[in-house]
Amino acid sequence: MQTITSLFVNRSQRDMFNVLAVLLLLQIAAAVALVVPWDFRAPEREPVRLLTAMQDATVRELQIEDMQGNVIHLIREDDGEWRFNDFDGYPASNILSDQLIEDMVELDDARPVTQTAGSHDRLRVGEENFERRLTVTLDTGEDVVAYVGTAPLPRATHVRAADQQAVYISTDLKHREVSTQITRWLDTVYYSEGQNDIREFNLTNPNGTFSFKRGEDDQWMMEGLAEGEVFNPNNLISLVTTVSTISLTRPLGKQELPEYGMLNPQAVATFRVQDDDEDEMVSIVIGANTERANRVVVKSTESEWFVEANRFTVDRLIERTRDEFLVKQPAPAPAAEPVQEEVPAPVEEPETTPTESE
Template identity: 25%
Template sequence: MARNIRILALLLAAQMGLALVLLGSGPSLQAVNPNTPLLNLGEGELDELLIEGDDHSQLLLKKQDGLWRLPDHHNYPAEQGDVTALLSQLKSLSHGTPMATSDAALERFKVADTHFNRRITLKRQQQVVAVLYLGSGQGARNSAAHVEGQPGIFNVAIALHQVPQTAKAWQDKTLLQIPAGEIMQIATHGLTLQRQPVDKEDKAAKPSWQATGLQAGETVNSTAVESLSTKLATLRIEELLGVTDQPAYGLDKPVWQATLTRQGQPPLIYQLGHQSEPNSYTLKRSDRPEYFKLPTYLAESLIEAGKRDSLLNKAP
């Protein structure tokens, strides 16, 4: 019995010694305060973001003259609020719950330099400030995170879908929007529709439009014209297609076009083409070099609202 106890004691001592060696040989996650920032971004504004995906895709966002743009996509403006929101979220990340430290764990959680879900490189004045890897986290709103050059993998409050790696996800969808009150005239289908002054003191007054090009018995439907005006003012694109016209865009025979005049501004010509792809529409506006894809529902709504019959009342 005594001999067995001595053997067990020796085994326990050996295990404790091995544990101490292992603890001393690797980085300690417990030493990291979970409330400390995950990224040390220093002072000053960041001006470049490179987002890489697990499919080897790369997306570059760069700040130029105060605006975030997509240099590899015709320098098209990014949605400024989305970029600002991402940067704010990255700055607010804390170490959170520690997960692991080993090289094998980097691969397992998909935060290794050769195996990751997202790799985000942040720069300031062409200098790398931090490189963050995001991988498989715990929970739908979390990701595993590893900072290049630092030990440890941490479960942090950011989801992969909040860091998309496609240009479409970052493009400014509101670039073509204009203040509705600036629209003074719309010309389409042989009609020239002119907004009439509204008595500002009469809060119940509704927008009124007059037209030239009317035929016998036709009158303007001011409500319908105002609706068309609002649709044009609040256009949201679906995607940037490019800056070169393509036969597939269908703009050689537009399905709808109009000229919009704003107070004190050059006229804007809108052309809408039906693409060869089923139920797909291309929009071109004269003041921009780009060609845009419109959501099908929006394009068809614009075509319907812009019909001559939709804009007019006919005498019974």
């Protein structure tokens, strides 16, 4: 006969086993829920598009806003090219703009989160509290508005059509795809040229004017060397690298403004570009500092637009001195002081004392 103690122990073991079994089943269910694709868990009904007005219309304008007052406003031309509404129509990225429009068209109601307005602020999809507000203007003249909110998953966001209360989860719109950073929506390379195609280079800055040419052996030579001076090409090559690719931080526009400092630039680099198809002179003008820290105005003769660039990328053009293009000569050794010969001191003869006999 089992004792009361043994019965209690066996029952406790069975209870613990049952608890562990339940926990194991819950873990398996959670793992399956994470692994199985969303499409397998979606409702059987066909999802309904959220922004139905966009389905058969052409988008003419796109605006992206955040709560900090940043706005990206893009215009779609008749030829399908995208441009900024600001900056005198600076070219925008066609690929990224078209992709965002396609993603907005694909938004649907397959994954509902809430049907009431009470959660809008918490999910950041409210009219006055949002992560992003997207507004597209159609060729019909209608504006379609959608809100992008918080991210419940690494590659998903909460979304809401402005004319609906319901909020849904979407994997079509990620935060980086609705950025309000200007550089997200354009090619940041303002000017680019192959370094080997630059055959002559002239630089004018506060330290003077310096001119260089490539010889027949493709090696750089400095003009105006004085007797005994030796050219150091390394610091020139770094300048050629600088002007061969100029990146912008934002476009400014086509109109030259007095504050751009073009009448009194900090530096002007003019160089000859030669290849199989062209032989032309190009100038890169470094104007005034802008109101933003460590930014300067830049203008290339190859572009209609003035742009802003990071100052550190063009500092070499502004600060390079003539001595930096020369091989440093060793300082002359100080002249040796003449050696004076030591004159021996005269030897004094000892005095003799006379004796009594004398």
